[in-house]
Amino acid sequence: MDETSKKVICLVDGEHYFPVTKSAIDKIESKGYNVELLLFIGGTEKLRDTNVDVISEFFNKPVIFGENHKKIPYNLIEENITKFNVEMVIDLSDEPVINYSKRFKIATSVLEQGAIYKGPDFEFKPLKEYDVLKNPSYKILGTGKRIGKTAVSAYTARLINEEDKFTPCIVAMGRGGPEIPEIVRGDKIKLTPQYLMEKSNKGFHAASDHWEDALMSRVVTVGCRRCAGGMAGQVYMTNMVEGATMTNDLDIDLVAIEGSGSAIPPIKTNKQIVLVGASQSIDTLTEYFGPYRIKLADLVIVTMCDEEICPKEKLNLLLNKINEINPNAQVIPTIFRPHPVESIENKNVLFATTAPESVQHLLKEYLEENFNCNIIEISSNLSNRPLLQEDIERNIDNVDIMLTELKAAAVDVATKDALDKNLDVVYCDNIPIALNENDNLDEAILNLVHKAADDFNKK
The missing domain is CATH 3.40.50.720 (NAD(P)-binding Rossmann-like Domain)
Structure with a gap:
């Protein structure tokens, strides 16, 4: 008008x-x-x-x-x-x-x-949403950066692919995404460290979100780019509409639309999952446009709820505030735990992660107990290239395997330096685990997907 x-x-x-x-x-x-x-x-x-x-x-x-x-x-x-x-x-x-x-x-x-x-x-201005999808869909958006959107996105798609009747696809937008939306057949190709290094050497951001999604979920993904994020989540520029439209011609029947940082994908979906980082300040979540994002949710997944990151008093306050802001959404607090995609049994390991130093001892215990390995050191500098390089140089001669999450400098530093030293590289997923025994995260995700399908079929 x-x-x-x-x-x-x-x-x-x-x-x-x-x-x-x-x-x-x-x-x-x-x-x-x-x-x-x-x-x-x-x-x-x-x-x-x-x-x-x-x-x-x-x-x-x-x-x-x-x-x-x-x-x-x-x-x-x-x-x-x-x-x-x-x-x-x-x-x-x-x-x-x-x-x-x-x-x-x-x-x-x-x-x-x-x-x-x-x-x-x-x-x-309100968020612009484009109604371009021809399959049921759900959106995963977040209240900030480094709170686990890609990990949760990959987890939901893998869960749905393994446990349900749907064949999902993930569309992700990132600050290092491709100029033209890129389809990665995570369901058909094996994404090895050598393969990703080849991509990186050709100028691609091979640790971009859609590559992580493809590797961890083993489903088809579409990579897009975006620049800037407004206070209420609007991006300045993105090719995600084009990327989302491409899914209409793929052999899939469910689409997961993944946000980036606190930017909200401009694609209309049937349901929405909002990730809240327990490490974030309460004011960021309950003031400004935190409530705007939380009110968009059908399901709220609160991540990084380890007491070392978020004391119980803060977590209880946060959960109460979320329920006040959006009483209609199901709210599940979770923790992340590492899960290597290949065996690291009986190996000396250097683990590169974006997790804070305060939980390194938890990650070390979890990896050693569940994967029968020896963690020599954990570096929390995966998003700080110079410091990561120092950590690698200090440990490279004492380890057998470079274990790394696939984000930030995982390919151009961690993978490259390890392969140059003839070390094996294993990528590591992050699995969300419900903090409370009475919360069934898998069931909540699958219920949301079925409701999304019901809403789509009512159109």
């Missing part, structure tokens, strides 16, 4: 004198906007006359007051966006009625309804 024909709601307060607010409304309409409603969000205790009819007559506009002049009427904002079918909410309020925290909450409410939230020096 042309911008000059947009219908808008204006948020106003009783702190401003009415003639001043009226002048602002007139200015908005002079630009071609049609102001459908004035919604007072506070400050009405300052008004001498709160008669709605009198105020409406003065502004020559419908007027609504919140029930409590001290609380922002978020529910009324949401209801009237739908009622008046507006495309924009313009905020003409100011302190002390509003502050930064309240504005982000308003923005979340407005964006949820698919409208633009605009103020004098800001504008937040």
